[in-house]
Structure formats: structure tokens, C-alpha cells
Amino acid sequence: MATMHDVARLARVSVSTVSYVLTGTRPISQATRDKVLAAVAELDYQPNAMARGLASRRSRILGLLMPMDERGLGATETAFVTGAAAAASAGGYHLVLSPVGGGDLDDLRRLASQRMLDGVVLMEVQLADERVTVLQEAGTPLVLIGRTGDTSTLSYVDIDFEQTVREAVAHLVGLGHRSIVYVNHSAATLASGYGPALRTRDAFVAAMAGHGLEPVMIPAEDSAAGGRAALAAAFARAPELTAVLAMNETAIFGILGELTGRGLSVPHDVSVVSMVTSPQVAELATPALTAMTSPGSAMGRIAIEALLRHLDGPGDERHQQLLPCALEVRGSTAVPRRPAQDAPGRSPTDGG
Amino acid sequence: MATMHDVARLARVSVSTVSYVLTGTRPISQATRDKVLAAVAELDYQPNAMARGLASRRSRILGLLMPMDERGLGATETAFVTGAAAAASAGGYHLVLSPVGGGDLDDLRRLASQRMLDGVVLMEVQLADERVTVLQEAGTPLVLIGRTGDTSTLSYVDIDFEQTVREAVAHLVGLGHRSIVYVNHSAATLASGYGPALRTRDAFVAAMAGHGLEPVMIPAEDSAAGGRAALAAAFARAPELTAVLAMNETAIFGILGELTGRGLSVPHDVSVVSMVTSPQVAELATPALTAMTSPGSAMGRIAIEALLRHLDGPGDERHQQLLPCALEVRGSTAVPRRPAQDAPGRSPTDGG
DNA sequence: ACGTTTCGTCGAAACGTTTCGACGATCATT
DNA sequence: AATGATCGTCGAAACGTTTCGACGAAACGT
Incomplete structure (x- = not known):
């Protein structure tokens, strides 16, 4: 497994230069950049996630906390997860599914304190949710799916x-x-x-x-x-x-x-x-x-995007959004056979 | 956020001693152990996951790779995930759900090379599955759900x-x-x-x-x-x-x-x-x-347990297991009303 | 021609652990 | 009583990045 040192040696530059090329943190001349990228390609270099996380104090891991009760995820939750994972991946982040149930609040506290998660999306939020308190105390950036009773201070995405x-x-x-x-x-x-x-x-x-x-x-x-x-x-x-x-x-x-x-x-x-x-x-x-x-998939995406903005931004912004469900007409609705008592037999909107 | 240094200072021991107490890698006297644990408790110390991962070359993260097609997870897959997550958690590991579809083989290669995952459980394995090759090349410990065509070399759990x-x-x-x-x-x-x-x-x-x-x-x-x-x-x-x-x-x-x-x-x-x-x-x-x-939940648990054994053991062991589904009689089966043509009214196997 | 920025690069110090080698003490062995 | 082993602890060197301060060189204004 090639390290940054190997890349630097091959490209005849210093490690820090390699880092700047890869992260774009400082300007690097085109010539040097090309040398470095060539070395990266030749060695098939991949940065070590742990080292990067330690040095930058960013794990690039996002947590998705869902109740995971015995009934498991419905199709809606599944779509949510898919959308969230895709958005995280697009932003260069990984998504961790954590089966943090209601009981193991200590588990959650531990998870947040380990600094393994840059931020968290909390699903199935109750009106009074202790998990919110725990995460806020730990200083973890947070986006809710659903709303607590007091909606003023937190970011959330919910169904309208x-x-x-x-x-x-x-x-x-x-x-x-x-x-x-x-x-x-x-x-x-x-x-x-x-x-x-x-x-x-x-x-x-x-x-x-x-x-x-x-x-x-x-x-x-x-x-x-x-x-x-x-x-x-x-x-x-x-x-x-x-x-x-x-x-x-x-x-x-x-x-x-x-x-x-x-x-x-x-x-x-x-x-x-x-x-x-x-x-x-x-x-x-x-x-x-x-x-x-x-709108499961869209909610997942929007929640993650809001969370990412949280991480990059000054930290004091909130994202609060409601998404309606879309009507999809299939076979289970029709003009009633039994005429309405206080209406004529003809439906008011069937002028097709 | 307290670090190991803080704990060491408070307990008046060296950092390495704190580490030995916490990991149990070397014997430590009861007196010292008590001092250290007291300091840990007082500071509410949690080890930094990234630092630990870098130093030990173990991320304590396990990956669960599932296709995540547009249909999403069925209830069976959900149970699997739940079981796997619980087992991982019990073993002190975290579980990452990665939406690695069939197309993004490069994504998978990247994921494996970043050394973020200690091991991987691969779901919905095809008889000829390229993902297996990619992961083996990256040297990632692996357990399959399902079986490839050649079952001889890999660990797997599948339905009987x-x-x-x-x-x-x-x-x-x-x-x-x-x-x-x-x-x-x-x-x-x-x-x-x-x-x-x-x-x-x-x-x-x-x-x-x-x-x-x-x-x-x-x-x-x-x-x-x-x-x-x-x-x-x-x-x-x-x-x-x-x-x-x-x-x-x-x-x-x-x-x-x-x-x-x-x-x-x-x-x-x-x-x-x-x-x-x-x-x-x-x-x-x-x-x-x-x-x-x-047996979704059981399969998840067994797969993770096999993977953990892989990580600790010498690495050359395989775990191959088949689990049958359990018959649960509900309302959709009964004695046929229309009598069987070539048999007497009495069934050949009902000698209870 | 001379200071003054700006640009591109480097060396070194973090980041917070684990783990190796070493070194006194204590203990059993002769 | 001298000789090893064993035990408990320590200091320091990793692990592989990021990031800070510094420093030449080139470009600018005067």
C-alpha cells in the first residue's frame, strides 16, 4: 500500500506538496501538479482514511441513526437511506448506519464522543427526543428527519x-x-x-x-x-x-x-x-x-446536503424544509358507485 | 475533549500505561489500574477513533455491501442488517452500510484501499461476482451472503x-x-x-x-x-x-x-x-x-461473527454454513377441497 | 536598481493513539 | 547470596496525514 511519502519520492517533491495537490489547499504550479498526479496514478495511491481523519479532525463519515425496531425498515425508510447514501457519496463522505435504539443512549453518547462521526442525521424523531439532547451536548452537527416539539433551533426535513x-x-x-x-x-x-x-x-x-x-x-x-x-x-x-x-x-x-x-x-x-x-x-x-x-429518496438527499452545509459553513445556519407527498393515482380510487347524498350523481370534476 | 495525556497526567502515570490498562495488552497492577480508571471516569474520557485506527491499523469498522437497487431492501434484508449491526456492536465494531451497486466497481476498490474497513460482508452475491475479486485483490477480509460458483476458498453464509x-x-x-x-x-x-x-x-x-x-x-x-x-x-x-x-x-x-x-x-x-x-x-x-x-437476523449475526473470527484468527480459516428457513403455518394452506386424483383421501405422510 | 508582494515549495510540528525495547524491582531458583 | 526470570512501568518511536511558518524566486511598483 503506497503512502504519501512514496508518491512524494517518486515525484521528487515534498510530502506537503503532494498533500496540497490532492486537497487543493494551496496553489501549486501546473508542472508540479502533473508530476504528482502522474506519481499518484502510477502507484495507485489512495490516502489512508484514518491518518487523514486524525490530522484533519474530520472523519468524512456521517451517521444515519435509525430506531431499527423489530419491524425493520419499510420501503419508505429504505428509499430514504438510499438517497442519503448517494448524497453522502457524492459529497465525498461515507454513511454509517447505526442501530441506535431508544434504550442505548449511552451507546449514542459514546459514538458521538469517539469523534468518528462528523455529523448525524436522526430519523424518526419524537416530539421530545433525548437523543437530540445527547448529540447537542456532544457538539455533533445534526439534522432531524421529523420535528421535535420546539422547532426553532434545529435543522430538519419533514413531510408536509x-x-x-x-x-x-x-x-x-x-x-x-x-x-x-x-x-x-x-x-x-x-x-x-x-x-x-x-x-x-x-x-x-x-x-x-x-x-x-x-x-x-x-x-x-x-x-x-x-x-x-x-x-x-x-x-x-x-x-x-x-x-x-x-x-x-x-x-x-x-x-x-x-x-x-x-x-x-x-x-x-x-x-x-x-x-x-x-x-x-x-x-x-x-x-x-x-x-x-x-419523497423518501429526496428527503435523504436533502438532509445530507443540509448536514454537509452545516459542516462547511459557520455552523449557525439552520435548514428547515417540508416536502409534500405526491399523489399517484392507481386502481384503488374511482367515482363512487353509491351517489353522494347531498350531491348530484355526476362528479364535479370529471369533465374530461 | 479529554485525551489520553490528560488521563495519564491526572493518574500520574505514563500514557502507555493508560493504553495498557484500556486495551489489556500488558499486565498492570491493580493499584495502577484503579488510579487510571478513576481518572478515565472523572474526565469522561473516550478514545479518539481516528488516532486509535491509525496507530493500530484497525479501524474497528465493518462494511456491509448491498446492491441497494431501486426496489430497496425487503424485510428479509432489513432483518439481516439488524442482526449484523447488533453482532458488530456486540464485538465493539461499527457497521457501515455502503450502497455499492454493481456499476461502481471503482468505488468499491477505492473504499477497500482507503483502509477504512477492517472487513466486509457482501450481500446478494452472484455466481460470478466481480466484487469478490476486487476485494480479494485489496486484501480485505470477506464473508459472503450467498455463494459464488466456486465455493471452495471463501467464507459464506447462505440459505439452505x-x-x-x-x-x-x-x-x-x-x-x-x-x-x-x-x-x-x-x-x-x-x-x-x-x-x-x-x-x-x-x-x-x-x-x-x-x-x-x-x-x-x-x-x-x-x-x-x-x-x-x-x-x-x-x-x-x-x-x-x-x-x-x-x-x-x-x-x-x-x-x-x-x-x-x-x-x-x-x-x-x-x-x-x-x-x-x-x-x-x-x-x-x-x-x-x-x-x-x-433466518435474516441470524444470518446477519453469523456472518459478522465469522468475519470477526477472520480478523482475529490467523486468517486462513473459512466459515461455510447453510441455514434453512423455518416453516410457519398461517392461513394460506389447508387440506385441499378437491381430492387428489391418484391418492386415497388419506395423505401418505400424516401418520402423526 | 531597490523594497515589497505574491507564488510555489519545503521542513517540521502536530493529531492521539499503539507498541516496542528497556529498565528497575520483585520473586523464585540454585 | 548470586543469577536469572517475571512483573509493572516508562519513554520514545511509529502510524500517514494536514497545516503552519518560513523562505527563495519571480513579478510588481517606484
Whole structure:
């Protein structure tokens, strides 16, 4: 394995000159530069990451901290990781996936103190998240995915739940639906203050109100059984329902199963829209789900780019951005067969 | 940030003594050890990872190289990552996820040459995999997930496809099924020499032969549409079929949709077994799928442990291990309603 | 022609560990 | 009581970079 000394000797220059050529820190004449680069190529030289990290006090490693619970990563998180890794790679950084769960806060403290990570992206942030405190104490540059309760001081990227819900509701209303039920995460999750669940709830109420419609929200456990139960509850609360909007990616398969079980056809009897869902999951269902596609890959990229700016910049800048999910119409939404009670049979927006 | 010098000064010993206490490389008296540890605790000292890596020529970072194609990680791969990360963490190592796709072989070469990774776990290995060559040339310790064509020299962990298929077939035959169709990956994938597809094909033929039954295999594209087409093809080839064994986790949702579409009930008209599937995915279907659960987490752990042994040991040892998937019976398999043609009502293997 | 910048390069000192060789003490062996 | 081994500790030399200060040489203004 060639070192910088070898390159310097071969090019007949000093080590520092080689370093300046490679890092561009100081101006070097074209002639010398060529000599050095030729030597680098000939020796197939690669800088030693550890030595570079020690001397420059920059590891060029970024951490991606995700809960990694037993359910593992969904397709959305996966897209996020892919996007983040690509952006890190483009910036000359590596990305470390750390399975730092909720419990091992000491693990996290150790990780941050070892100076192995130049910066960190924190996923699945809770409204009150101890990990944030730990990392801030350690002085680690930080970008959040999601938002804490106090959003003022930190950089974050999050989904624009309000805009997303508004679009989803508009799509259904546009098709002629008047009775729409929103299936959220579980009551326990809501009670624990999970941001996305709370924000979508409020956004749903607001969006329905904007159309002069009654909002009905049903919480559901994160399982197929939870979805079935939620659908039963939905019909109990709103027997005339023609559309379901579901936040709960896991429950939605139960919802579909239960609808089929009741002899109801999707989309003609009941339309279904899945929120914050990846195309891969949406395609698994039959019919394929009309969904609000989460911008996973873009979020990963943006988060890393913000983090890199943090590292280079003066350090006092913040990046706060919301990204909406994109409506992708597939087979699970259509004009309702059962005409809306307070509307004519013809949908208001089908003038194609 | 405290350094080793600070600890040494506070404990009134030399730096090397501190190092010996911390690494256990040389014997140190209890009295000195106590002094040092007290100083460490007081200063909240954490060793600098870069300095340690440079001096010891060990980064304590392990790489997990996965294709990261646009489909992202399935639940099985996710479990693998989780298991691997936990094992690495337990061994005092960190795990780097690197999105090294097929194209950027140079990227991989660079990564290996930077001496940032002590060792590497390579996922989704092809029968002829250039990445293996690159890493071997760079002298990077290596463990494969999957097997190359020549299995003699390398360490690997893989699924025991033969055993898995045998169990799946035995389950179905035990229920009384006689006409079983195997839905594999696509013809193109088979032609490209993808190990799992080839191995399961051969294992299926062997297992069916063991029961004196006719093996029927249908290739299917990795999509819901591919699954539908495969099912149609299956009925064309074997109109009397009562069971489907599917390797293709994506196609299986299309298969289920098409069965429902044809008015056939799962499991009573047709039983379905999904191979190498995670419980999470199996639960998404209605009814929940009887599946051969892939040992994702265990594989991750075993691969990392083998890699760590590689790093400590003399370096010439190999670890080669096959893990079967475990049969988990859920709602998609049952005794066939349509009695088998060439057998009495009683199944040949149900002598419990 | 003479100071004064600017440019290109060099030598050496970090960076924070690990690890090697050495050296008194202590201990067992004769 | 002298002779080795063993134990515990120390000082110093790596490890392979980056980066600072310095220093000639060339280019500039006067």
C-alpha cells in the first residue's frame, strides 16, 4: 500500500506538496501538479482514511441513526437511506448506519464522543427526543428527519403532512366522495404525541372543513387485524362511507381484506387512498393503491446536503424544509358507485 | 475533549500505561489500574477513533455491501442488517452500510484501499461476482451472503434452499396436495445464473420426485402482474393444481389477487406457500401466508461473527454454513377441497 | 536598481493513539 | 547470596496525514 511519502519520492517533491495537490489547499504550479498526479496514478495511491481523519479532525463519515425496531425498515425508510447514501457519496463522505435504539443512549453518547462521526442525521424523531439532547451536548452537527416539539433551533426535513392530506382529500372530493374516513395510527401512538399522527389528524379535520364535510377519524393498530377492526368501526360510525384515507401502511392490507370480505369492491364501492406510502408497497395490493408517495429518496438527499452545509459553513445556519407527498393515482380510487347524498350523481370534476 | 495525556497526567502515570490498562495488552497492577480508571471516569474520557485506527491499523469498522437497487431492501434484508449491526456492536465494531451497486466497481476498490474497513460482508452475491475479486485483490477480509460458483476458498453464509424446499413440499404433501406448482423468479433471472433461483428449482424437482410427484415450475417476473401471468400459466400447465409454492415475494401478491379474481378461495381451493419470506410480509396478505421464514437476523449475526473470527484468527480459516428457513403455518394452506386424483383421501405422510 | 508582494515549495510540528525495547524491582531458583 | 526470570512501568518511536511558518524566486511598483 503506497503512502504519501512514496508518491512524494517518486515525484521528487515534498510530502506537503503532494498533500496540497490532492486537497487543493494551496496553489501549486501546473508542472508540479502533473508530476504528482502522474506519481499518484502510477502507484495507485489512495490516502489512508484514518491518518487523514486524525490530522484533519474530520472523519468524512456521517451517521444515519435509525430506531431499527423489530419491524425493520419499510420501503419508505429504505428509499430514504438510499438517497442519503448517494448524497453522502457524492459529497465525498461515507454513511454509517447505526442501530441506535431508544434504550442505548449511552451507546449514542459514546459514538458521538469517539469523534468518528462528523455529523448525524436522526430519523424518526419524537416530539421530545433525548437523543437530540445527547448529540447537542456532544457538539455533533445534526439534522432531524421529523420535528421535535420546539422547532426553532434545529435543522430538519419533514413531510408536509398538511399539504399531503389536503391533496389526498381534494382528490377524493374531486371524484365525488362526500363521506371520507381517515384511518390513523393507534390511539396509544396518538396519545404518545407522535408528530405525524397528530399533524395528519389536524390536517384532515381542516381539509374536510374546507370542503364543508364532516371529518371522521378512526385510530388503528399497526397490523392487518387492526385494519379490519378499524374498517368495522368506520362503518359503524359512518355507514354511508365511500372512501377511506389511511395513514397506517400496515393496517391498510387489513382494510382491503375486510372490504373484500364484506363483498365490497375497491374502488367502485369504496375508494382507498394510502398516505406516505412507497410505490413498491402500493403495487403489492390488488388493485394497486392510489397513494400519496413519500419523497423518501429526496428527503435523504436533502438532509445530507443540509448536514454537509452545516459542516462547511459557520455552523449557525439552520435548514428547515417540508416536502409534500405526491399523489399517484392507481386502481384503488374511482367515482363512487353509491351517489353522494347531498350531491348530484355526476362528479364535479370529471369533465374530461 | 479529554485525551489520553490528560488521563495519564491526572493518574500520574505514563500514557502507555493508560493504553495498557484500556486495551489489556500488558499486565498492570491493580493499584495502577484503579488510579487510571478513576481518572478515565472523572474526565469522561473516550478514545479518539481516528488516532486509535491509525496507530493500530484497525479501524474497528465493518462494511456491509448491498446492491441497494431501486426496489430497496425487503424485510428479509432489513432483518439481516439488524442482526449484523447488533453482532458488530456486540464485538465493539461499527457497521457501515455502503450502497455499492454493481456499476461502481471503482468505488468499491477505492473504499477497500482507503483502509477504512477492517472487513466486509457482501450481500446478494452472484455466481460470478466481480466484487469478490476486487476485494480479494485489496486484501480485505470477506464473508459472503450467498455463494459464488466456486465455493471452495471463501467464507459464506447462505440459505439452505434444498432443505427449505423439501420442508415446504413435505408440508403441502402432508396436507394431501398432489399437484403443486413452483413459481420461481423470471426466466431471465434463471438464465443469468442467479443461485437461489437455480438451487430452488433443482431442490423442487428432487423433493417432488421423492414423493413420486410431477414437478411443474413456472418462472415469473418480479411484479404483481408477473404473478398473475404465472398463475394463468400454471393452470394451463396443470389444471388440477391445488397448491402453489412461490419463491417470488413480489409476484405472490399478484398470484393471490388472480386466485381471488378467478373465484378460487385460499386456502380451500388452492393452498399457497411463500418461500424465503419475512413474517412482516406474510402478515400483509389476506389470509396471512404460510411461509418459509428466512433466518435474516441470524444470518446477519453469523456472518459478522465469522468475519470477526477472520480478523482475529490467523486468517486462513473459512466459515461455510447453510441455514434453512423455518416453516410457519398461517392461513394460506389447508387440506385441499378437491381430492387428489391418484391418492386415497388419506395423505401418505400424516401418520402423526 | 531597490523594497515589497505574491507564488510555489519545503521542513517540521502536530493529531492521539499503539507498541516496542528497556529498565528497575520483585520473586523464585540454585 | 548470586543469577536469572517475571512483573509493572516508562519513554520514545511509529502510524500517514494536514497545516503552519518560513523562505527563495519571480513579478510588481517606484
